Amino acid sequence: MTTGPTTEEDLRARVRALLDAHDPAAADPADFLRARFDAGLAWVHFPEGLGGLGAPRAMQRVVDAELAAVSAPDNDPRRIGIGLGMAAPTILRYGTEEQKQRFLRPLWTGEEVWCQLFSEPGAGSDLAGLRTRAVRDGDGWVVDGQKVWTSSAHNARWAILIARTDPDLPKHQGITYFLCDMTDPGVEVRPLRQITGEAEFNEVFLSGVRIPDAHRLGAVGEGWRVAQATLMNERVAIGGLALPREGGMIAPVAAAWRERPELRTPALHDRLLTLWVEAEVARLSAERVRQQLAVGAPGPEGSGLKLAFARLNQQISGLEVELLGEQGLRYGDWTMVRPQSVDFYGRDAGYRYLRAKGNSIEGGTSEILRNIIAERVLGLPSEPRNDKDVAWKDLPR
Amino acid sequence: MSRQPHLLYSEVEDDLRAAVRDVLADRCPPAAVLARVEGGEPYDPALWRVLAAELGLAGLLVPEKLGGQGGSAREAAVVLEELGAAVAPTPFLGSAVLATSALLGCGTADAAVAALLGRLASGEATAALAVPLSTAAGDAFPASVRVDAAGRLTGAVTTVADASTADVLVVPAVGPDGPGLYEVAAADAAITPFVALDLTRPPADVVLAEAAARPLPAADAAAALDAALLAGAGLLASEQLGLAQWCLDETVRYLGQRHQFGRVVGGFQAIKHRLADLWLEVVSLRAAARAAADAMASGDAAGHDAAVAVHVAQAYAGEVAVHAAEEAVQLHGGIGMTWEHPLHLRLKRAKADQIALGTPGAHRAALAPLLALPA
Numbered sequence: 001m002t003t004g005p006t007t008e009e010d011l012r013a014r015v016r017a018l019l020d021a022h023d024p025a026a027a028d029p030a031d032f033l034r035a036r037f038d039a040g041l042a043w044v045h046f047p048e049g050l051g052g053l054g055a056p057r058a059m060q061r062v063v064d065a066e067l068a069a070v071s072a073p074d075n076d077p078r079r080i081g082i083g084l085g086m087a088a089p090t091i092l093r094y095g096t097e098e099q100k101q102r103f104l105r106p107l108w109t110g111e112e113v114w115c116q117l118f119s120e121p122g123a124g125s126d127l128a129g130l131r132t133r134a135v136r137d138g139d140g141w142v143v144d145g146q147k148v149w150t151s152s153a154h155n156a157r158w159a160i161l162i163a164r165t166d167p168d169l170p171k172h173q174g175i176t177y178f179l180c181d182m183t184d185p186g187v188e189v190r191p192l193r194q195i196t197g198e199a200e201f202n203e204v205f206l207s208g209v210r211i212p213d214a215h216r217l218g219a220v221g222e223g224w225r226v227a228q229a230t231l232m233n234e235r236v237a238i239g240g241l242a243l244p245r246e247g248g249m250i251a252p253v254a255a256a257w258r259e260r261p262e263l264r265t266p267a268l269h270d271r272l273l274t275l276w277v278e279a280e281v282a283r284l285s286a287e288r289v290r291q292q293l294a295v296g297a298p299g300p301e302g303s304g305l306k307l308a309f310a311r312l313n314q315q316i317s318g319l320e321v322e323l324l325g326e327q328g329l330r331y332g333d334w335t336m337v338r339p340q341s342v343d344f345y346g347r348d349a350g351y352r353y354l355r356a357k358g359n360s361i362e363g364g365t366s367e368i369l370r371n372i373i374a375e376r377v378l379g380l381p382s383e384p385r386n387d388k389d390v391a392w393k394d395l396p397r
Numbered sequence: 398m399s400r401q402p403h404l405l406y407s408e409v410e411d412d413l414r415a416a417v418r419d420v421l422a423d424r425c426p427p428a429a430v431l432a433r434v435e436g437g438e439p440y441d442p443a444l445w446r447v448l449a450a451e452l453g454l455a456g457l458l459v460p461e462k463l464g465g466q467g468g469s470a471r472e473a474a475v476v477l478e479e480l481g482a483a484v485a486p487t488p489f490l491g492s493a494v495l496a497t498s499a500l501l502g503c504g505t506a507d508a509a510v511a512a513l514l515g516r517l518a519s520g521e522a523t524a525a526l527a528v529p530l531s532t533a534a535g536d537a538f539p540a541s542v543r544v545d546a547a548g549r550l551t552g553a554v555t556t557v558a559d560a561s562t563a564d565v566l567v568v569p570a571v572g573p574d575g576p577g578l579y580e581v582a583a584a585d586a587a588i589t590p591f592v593a594l595d596l597t598r599p600p601a602d603v604v605l606a607e608a609a610a611r612p613l614p615a616a617d618a619a620a621a622l623d624a625a626l627l628a629g630a631g632l633l634a635s636e637q638l639g640l641a642q643w644c645l646d647e648t649v650r651y652l653g654q655r656h657q658f659g660r661v662v663g664g665f666q667a668i669k670h671r672l673a674d675l676w677l678e679v680v681s682l683r684a685a686a687r688a689a690a691d692a693m694a695s696g697d698a699a700g701h702d703a704a705v706a707v708h709v710a711q712a713y714a715g716e717v718a719v720h721a722a723e724e725a726v727q728l729h730g731g732i733g734m735t736w737e738h739p740l741h742l743r744l745k746r747a748k749a750d751q752i753a754l755g756t757p758g759a760h761r762a763a764l765a766p767l768l769a770l771p772a
Contacts, residue, residue, distance in 0.1 A: 246768075254768075254770060257770055258769060258770070264771075264772065266772060269765070269770075269772045270758070270761060272770060273712075273761040273762075273764055273765060273770065274712075274761060276764070276768065276770065277709050277712045277713055277761060277764070278713070280685075280709050281681045281682070281684060281685045281709065281713050282681065284402070284404065284681075284684035284685055284687075284688045285680060285681045285683075285684040285685075287401070287402070287404060287684070288404040288405070288680075288683070288684040288687065291403070291404055291405050292405065304676070304677045304680055307673075307677055308677055308681065367670070369673075370669065370670040370673035370674065371666070371669065371670075371673075373673035373676055373677070374663075374669035374670065374672055374673045375669070377673075377676060378649050378663075378669075378672055378673070378676060379649070379653065380649065380652070380653060380661075380663040380664060380668075380669050380672065381653075381660075381661050381663060381664030382664075383664075383666065384664075
């Protein structure tokens, strides 16, 4: 990593130079974003030449604030969360120079949306038990299998994919990580309707999908280790979103409380304040982890953030429906739609309540996260297991 | 919008922690604390002399020109984390935080105030703030002590923290001119310890009968008292953090060693998940307690942001510290229920701390107007 500017003044000067060359009001948004990437102002902690300046991660705020102040086009991070939060840090860490140059720029500008082909119908919490196969074929691989819970698959140009390349090895050792072209004719995406009524997720069927070996990320058989980097980043991305005070799920409840005095009761008041306090504490915890991570990669602390985030979102959204009383009996719309982005806080109270149920399942269930904290943070013994030294093909299923 | 708090520890703060921890490891091991408690004299004057004079903790919050260290709430918070972990019987909270903050609120231009702060900072004397320990910032100014025409104080104050070891009392009292703060020599008051739930910071009842008193000239005595109570509440969160972290660490250590059913007890998932949840509560409290200390240290200790940060930390800390101590007792099993094991001293402190300087519910209620979320 090269040494970049470390002062806020340097960054502001670079932002001014970008704005001088590319009028944010007049420029084509995609052109502007490409120019921002090339100026190293996309993610300042990335290396020079890859959208960054090798600066401390925390200094991104300076850039974002300057650009927000002039309403510059942004890359709609909610639409491309999987690319930004999961694919990008993994490609940065394990990718070849060619892969970094090819993928990071359109990923960041949003010209290429990414999705994540990890979970399978038979491999959720036990992700390493996955059965999607990748078989070597000349200078590439042929992939067959089924993935599930794939948000954004219907918009995605690329996917991060883990598949089994050696069934004769124990399950964690026979996995390899790939970058999969979602336009391959062997990829079929079907909407998966969820309890909110909409289909934010998909099932993805992979039939004879061809992946060139140049799109393998990391060594053959190293996929589990590479995937760990993705998953650690995913938990930080889900639980560690930078929110303002009273942001996120508590915002609509506080607003309803202020606007509708007729709903107030003493019992609800104390619950509201209890959850407001817990939401604020969770926000401060996320901020503290961000300060710890200002340089460096996420550790298991991210699992804690996500655990708190899931519990709070569920409790707060539950309170909101109850607070609304009669209005809580109504639901906006059960029509099956395929949204363009993942939205935890949108639509109405009923939607938020139902969507929050997924928060303790997606990206690692709360039960798995508690195991991770107990084992990796507190150093307690691992769960007893009988699948560690057995060839994957010989496991009972 | 509020400023971004600095939630980590500085190098100076890490050094301070190491110094306090060394002294406590040396002079305040669990067996020694229990022995003092059983002997009926929990406070350890020799320990306090080292902390107060050698490490300068008595005057940590006192400006340098008055003989103190000129430190901030951030450093006092680190000290309280260590004192809480060790449940060290010292008058740091009562004297160096509560009484000192009240005196600082009086304005240090007055020679009597400055002189008293100097004596406290040097460790030559300790003080107690004569309010019931359950008093919260924002409560009505205490009216249980009256000032007569001759300037003498008469009345009673129950459950005063660190009074039994104090040389001086800072007494809120109401006189002909309204509320005021007064300095009373402990020798001129009847200070009676009672059988207390908290064995390592047992409060005492104070009775004043025409006690000689020196008025402490506060421009607004009620505001000075409120500020002291708010500072105390904010810093108490760090004591609760230190205590909770000790309970977690000690439980994880013990359960990592103990075997039952041919397995390490800490390897059972029912236990692991409870400890993971407790860990999450403790790291969350660390963020909240650091935010409160940082807000108080940032300059506007009486401002809106500091008040919100303190009430948030206190609304959260009381439950976490008690939960940590309760989980520690339960997960230790039978040994956790014994007098011999040092756990019960933490449980008793944690439960008393939940009441001290306002219950979690009182701090939630105090937040309501600050957040425009009225009842």
